[in-house]
Amino acid sequence: xxxxxxxxxxxxxxxxxxxxxxxxxxxxxxxxxxxxxxxxxxxxxxxxxxxxxxxxxxxxxxxxxxxxxxxxxxxxxxxxxxxxxxxxxxxxxxxxxxxxxxxxxxxxxxxxxxxxxxxxxxxxxxxxxxxxxxxxxxxxxx
Amino acid sequence: xxxxxxxxxxxxxxxxxxxxxxxxxxxxxxxxxxxxxxxxxxxxxxxxxxxxxxxxxxxxxxxxxxxxxxxxxxxxxxxxxxxxxxxxxxxxxxxxxxxxxxxxxxxxxxxxxxxxxxxxxxxxxxxxxxxxxxxxxxxxxx
DNA sequence: ATAGAATTTAGAGTTTACTCCAAGTCAAGA
DNA sequence: TCTTGACTTGGAGTAAACTCTAAATTCTAT
Numbered sequence: 001x002x003x004x005x006x007x008x009x010x011x012x013x014x015x016x017x018x019x020x021x022x023x024x025x026x027x028x029x030x031x032x033x034x035x036x037x038x039x040x041x042x043x044x045x046x047x048x049x050x051x052x053x054x055x056x057x058x059x060x061x062x063x064x065x066x067x068x069x070x071x072x073x074x075x076x077x078x079x080x081x082x083x084x085x086x087x088x089x090x091x092x093x094x095x096x097x098x099x100x101x102x103x104x105x106x107x108x109x110x111x112x113x114x115x116x117x118x119x120x121x122x123x124x125x126x127x128x129x130x131x132x133x134x135x136x137x138x139x140x141x142x
Numbered sequence: 143x144x145x146x147x148x149x150x151x152x153x154x155x156x157x158x159x160x161x162x163x164x165x166x167x168x169x170x171x172x173x174x175x176x177x178x179x180x181x182x183x184x185x186x187x188x189x190x191x192x193x194x195x196x197x198x199x200x201x202x203x204x205x206x207x208x209x210x211x212x213x214x215x216x217x218x219x220x221x222x223x224x225x226x227x228x229x230x231x232x233x234x235x236x237x238x239x240x241x242x243x244x245x246x247x248x249x250x251x252x253x254x255x256x257x258x259x260x261x262x263x264x265x266x267x268x269x270x271x272x273x274x275x276x277x278x279x280x281x282x283x284x
Numbered sequence: 285a286t287a288g289a290a291t292t293t294a295g296a297g298t299t300t301a302c303t304c305c306a307a308g309t310c311a312a313g314a
Numbered sequence: 315t316c317t318t319g320a321c322t323t324g325g326a327g328t329a330a331a332c333t334c335t336a337a338a339t340t341c342t343a344t
Contacts, residue, residue: 006320016321017303025301036310038321058245062301076264083256086249093246097239103200104235107228114225122218146341148290158291159333167331178340180291204331 001043008041012049019049026066027052029073058093143185150183154191161191168208169194171215200235 009016022028023039030048032040048069055065068085071078117126126132151158164170165181172190174182190211197207210227213220259268268274 004320005322015303018301020322021302036321037323038310054245054248057241058249076259079256079260079263079265083253083260086252086256090246090249090253093242093249097242097246099199100235100239100242103196104232104239106196107200107232107235110228111225111232114221114228117218118221118225121221123221146290147292157333160331162292163332178291179293180340 003041003046005039005041008039008046008049011046012053014049022049022052022062025062027062027069029069055089058089059096060089145183145188147181147183150181150188150191153188154195156191164194164204167204169204169211171211197231200231201238202231 003011005016005019008014009019012019014022019028019039023031028045028048030042031045032042034040052065055068056062064085068082071082071085113126113132114123116129116132117123120126145153147158147161150156151161154161156164161170161181165173170187170190172184173187174184176182194207197210198204206227210224213224213227255268255274256265258271258274259265262268
């Protein structure tokens, strides 16, 4: 129910350095300290760290995450802002997914090309094949 | 057929600063200069920049991109390394896509929750609804 | 011919997100 | 009691990828 910074680090996959850095940046305003001044992470704090990880992994900078946390602390008056933020984030993720899928197909094309090139021992020869001749400029040259 | 650095910047969406930076980092060894010392970008160079953009957008650091370009310049003896690199990159992209999709569903959950919260004027009330009561700990608290 | 826009270089500065260090405190085991 | 290991703080250092500056040169349009 109460974790040391080391235990919290283990649970989240972050380092203790990073956890202290996040606190310094205002991302962990909920973490308490015991009488000796040691941080005590609750399960709730671990949940917050998972939320932070989710936003971070989807491209939100720490500043944006801090904004969300500040809004959360302000209470229900900021519900619309938070909703708007999540909607914007959803849009960003979908765009990112789309870009990633487009680029994945380019890389997969490269793999097909290089598979043949390795087989033939020559990139030029592979590019000369009917299969790749037409795509060449449509995708990209290298 | 021959573009100034400004035109190349326009075509790629990069800045002239960034193009010069890339050249300094060894990412544009193909770009020629005219007799006055001005860079002249060919269509082939623009294709290279698109390739660089593809690798960058899928998470490859500039160092890795430079490695690829160096291998390319070495010729067909490095075909296997390049194929391996593309395969690794494909794997990275697929993992990234998967993580992004997982996190997208978390964000979409948040949007549903906050939609209700805005409607009710209270996050607590929304979290109390049957629809969200059970999911609360499964996803995350905030 | 000349004004003004674009380009050149070397090098300094910025931002983000850590990452590490030093010097000190605190709790638990041999 | 002593040592070991985890923790504390403030602050310095790092890596990546730009981003900007200054002074000089070159191109373009009138």
